[in-house]
Amino acid sequence: MSKKRILKASAALLLLSVYVFFLKAGSLPAKGIGENFLTFAIYMLRILPPVFILIGLFDVWVKEETVEKHLGRNSGIAAYLWATLLASAMAGGLFVAFPVAHSLYRKGARLSVIFTYIGAAGICRIPMTTFEAYFMGIQFTLIRLMVSMPLVIIVSIVMERYLQKTGYTMNLLADK
């Protein structure tokens, strides 16, 4: 473990020094990439802390039975609706959806609901959709939503069946 860590740390250090070398040499790509990195890193750092606090609160307060009942194995069609609504209220994008989906799974949500949630987090977020409708027209947005959401749900169900058949288990300790 520690050997692996040292290797990783030295690789990171090497990468960083190569980058700094190019930056000092006045390389334009280095400057551009650096600017992009800062913009994106700041964006992530602004959005993720409140998301993780919500995940923490969800972890201590929401009972497994509740998630299991509404989003679990024996939940009905309403579970997909819940997943979609939950995702619609989100900000960010896929990178926010993954940790939230992982927490939901750990509390007993079924795989197909998780995949629906991730898909919906991509395509249904209300802040983004209103923006889209403004620039592209409401018709465009409505067609996109009406065609993609049913497809997302169907694919999620098929994926769950396939993964269960192959004995897939998610790494529950991925964030430990």
Add this chain to the structure above:
Amino acid sequence: MLYLYLFSAAGVIVSTIVNREKTSAAFKIAFLKFYHLLPVLLITAIIVSVMLYAIPDELIQHYIVHNNKFTALLIASVMGSVTLMPGFIAFPMCGALLTKGVPYMILSAFTTTLMMVGIATYPLEKKYFGAKVTIIRNVASFFIALIVAVITGIFFGELF
């Protein structure tokens, strides 16, 4: 973004009033999860910044405008898959392309892959769900985006 902060602040306040110990446990969980995610976030941010630099907006626009419908459709969906662009940049750009006469179908392929397919977020997704699920989900999403684009094209009369 603001309502996200307001919402989590409200959650923290209510939680603290009801049970102080549970709230501090929640903070601990939040911090540990975030801390363990940091290396992958760093890698994701590096990939995104390199890709955004390698594929600037002008390049995307150039390829989408100067090609026939079907080539443009494919290029748009591949570019949407590899880049990661926030909506507040992507939609104004697509709105501008629309006025230049780019079909709805192609813009639909671009925006839908942008939102659903994440090559740049691959390390992040893999960490949580494993490589297999990540690949299946992204490939499936790519095809969903293509179907959505074709139906959009049919609806706006761009195909027939």
